[in-house]
Amino acid sequence: MSTAAPPDDRASILLVDDMEDNLIALEAVLGSLNEPLVRARSGEEAMKALLRQTFAVVLLDVRMPGMDGFETATNIKRLDQTKDVPIIFLTGTDGDSGYAFRGYATGAADFLTKPFDPWVLRAKVTVFLELHRKNRQLERLLAREQKQLGEIAERLAEIEAELARGCLAGASDLHHQLMTLEEIIRDMRRGRG
Numbered sequence: 001m002s003t004a005a006p007p008d009d010r011a012s013i014l015l016v017d018d019m020e021d022n023l024i025a026l027e028a029v030l031g032s033l034n035e036p037l038v039r040a041r042s043g044e045e046a047m048k049a050l051l052r053q054t055f056a057v058v059l060l061d062v063r064m065p066g067m068d069g070f071e072t073a074t075n076i077k078r079l080d081q082t083k084d085v086p087i088i089f090l091t092g093t094d095g096d097s098g099y100a101f102r103g104y105a106t107g108a109a110d111f112l113t114k115p116f117d118p119w120v121l122r123a124k125v126t127v128f129l130e131l132h133r134k135n136r137q138l139e140r141l142l143a144r145e146q147k148q149l150g151e152i153a154e155r156l157a158e159i160e161a162e163l164a165r166g167c168l169a170g171a172s173d174l175h176h177q178l179m180t181l182e183e184i185i186r187d188m189r190r191g192r193g
Helices: 020-033 043-052 069-078 097-105 118-165 171-192
Strands: 012-016 037-040 055-061 087-091 110-113
Touching: 012 020, 012 043, 020 037, 020 118, 037 043, 043 055, 043 069, 055 069, 055 118, 069 087, 069 097, 087 097, 087 118, 097 110, 110 118, 118 171
Parallel strands: 012 037, 012 055, 055 087, 087 110
Antiparallel strands: none
């Protein structure tokens, strides 16, 4: 079982199916993950939800009236904002191997046949939740490092300008500026540890 993630690492899961019973079953299986579960009853609703918020994974029924799962997946993968969201296709059709091929061709990360094993589904979703958290951590680390590199660049520009103007009072001012830079670099290294 998963422990609750820090609030900024919560990863929503989008459940897309036109059948109420299927949505209830998915919620029952995934509820123990303690992550927000968002319902969509059609491909159109799914696209609206994806444009409103970020999801760690989409569980997408293949057969739906109107925009089916394949068309929905194609639209998800077409948009820059949503193209990297992993999709797990869910289908009740076991005999048609063309479904699996078509699902992977539209960008699905995985494909499960209903009725699915709850443990397998939960395990697969957990993998995507962890990947989502790791990506968020990397994004935060990169943002922090970019900020620190910007500070270093500013400090170096200040030192260069002061040296060019002859404004540094001497070695002690230069030493102080360099110590400040070293401190920023040490903070960056600690952040990676």
